[in-house]
Amino acid sequence: MFEQLALIGCGLMGGSFALALRRAGLVKRIVGYSKSPSTTERARQLGVIDVEAPSALLAVSGADIVLLAVPVAATESTLKAIRHLVRRDMLVMDVGSTKRDVVEAARRALREHVGTFVPCHPITGKEKAGVEHADPDLYRDRQVIITPIERTLVSQLQRAEQVWAAVGSRVLKMSPDAHDAAYATVSHLPHVLAFAMMNSVLGQAQADQFLSLAGPGFRDFTRIAASDPAVWRDIVVANRSEVLNQSRQFREALARFEALIESADAPAVEALIRQASEARARWRMGNVQED
């Protein structure tokens, strides 16, 4: 049981964590801070937080658990803003979608206290940003990747695992490098492709007509294109070497496909589609039967 959660960033991810932690009966008091005061106020009006703090530092005052839920490029400045109140027995976590840059930011900002910081990436989300879409079930039955470093305190790592389990998540541990390579492949690049798909359509004179004709395939394929611009700007820039590496491999796969289409080589086109189709039909999210 925690006395006080300091929620830094009262958006979808942070707000959902606050609701889930409270529902699990794990926290007495939630003090929130967002860069925009109107966001913090809305979070309080919605009952997501109990108290609005005027700064990240004041949110952390009296807290024994801290969640950073800000765009990843804001990690370092946020940790620097709270470092004077970070104690060895305080659990500090983030929810950023990149981990190498977050870990480096934590090393620089927290120095001797870096061991209290547990880098986390919950594999969940919605394409509707904002605290008004916060959902206590957002983390339920989802994977959370934890990427400890050699200096991470075992005691804090264990507490982090317990907290995520309490909100219904399954914890996996891996290195920051392995994390960033994997998520460039299965998350960051797909987002870039969905953004580029929308940009490509929007750049055409008949964009409005084309979009009015699109159906359920387009709806699902482009759902992630509606993601939060500030969040995804930081992710693709922070993880750019892996994202560009994956984009190069994707372009090679696309070029092979195009060449076969151009030569109208139906059996070879079918073979490529069949490889993709059978693998996707077999795939289950988190190896769990769902869709």
Place this chain on the structure above:
Amino acid sequence: MFEQLALIGCGLMGGSFALALRRAGLVKRIVGYSKSPSTTERARQLGVIDVEAPSALLAVSGADIVLLAVPVAATESTLKAIRHLVRRDMLVMDVGSTKRDVVEAARRALREHVGTFVPCHPITGKEKAGVEHADPDLYRDRQVIITPIERTLVSQLQRAEQVWAAVGSRVLKMSPDAHDAAYATVSHLPHVLAFAMMNSVLGQAQADQFLSLAGPGFRDFTRIAASDPAVWRDIVVANRSEVLNQSRQFREALARFEALIESADAPAVEALIRQASEARARWRMGNVQED
């Protein structure tokens, strides 16, 4: 009210049409034919069709409405197989995702009877092929694009519109060329990108690990990659000039994105994402509020 539906191709699309037409009380008898006798038998066992026909021609014998639900490249041979029984008062429709090639196939195969053929493309589907996934609601609240040619009989066009309305669809009419350009953009290319994304991941040594870590964004983005290989082989080959044109425009949009990521130009990256995100957040399928 129709006496007999000849269903040629007893898969997901055809089976769903049969179920919907029967539920609407519009047909007395459904005779089905599929290239694979085991498919036709399963359709009868599931109650999707009443009678199994040993050939397309025999399915059409006694029919006053015919639905072709076969991969688009099979359109011409199928129409040739039934042409001796096609009459002026028989409504013949297809459900193919390309229309220019289908219309040309119909001209060649049906000649003087081409006016009885109404080319249709329902904007619906599932990524689970086969008659066992047939669903009488598949066409409900979906758009159906009809692409008549100058020789299409007005009487047949009107009957086709009535049939689609009776199963809950909204009909839109356009030219085959306009259709193929639009659907290359919002359907065929997204499928190719989703296939290529899967191919790209599968070509990497860590494919299994990466796929086990993928979350809901990947799930939605790649859902269409599980589509039927024979159906999609025909679509991308039939519409290859438009698909390749759209792929080129997409690659240009992706290259612009990559260049900004590479230079870590965060504001410009955010601007591109924001354009995509705002457009996608505003978009509603068929201009109807849904997701």
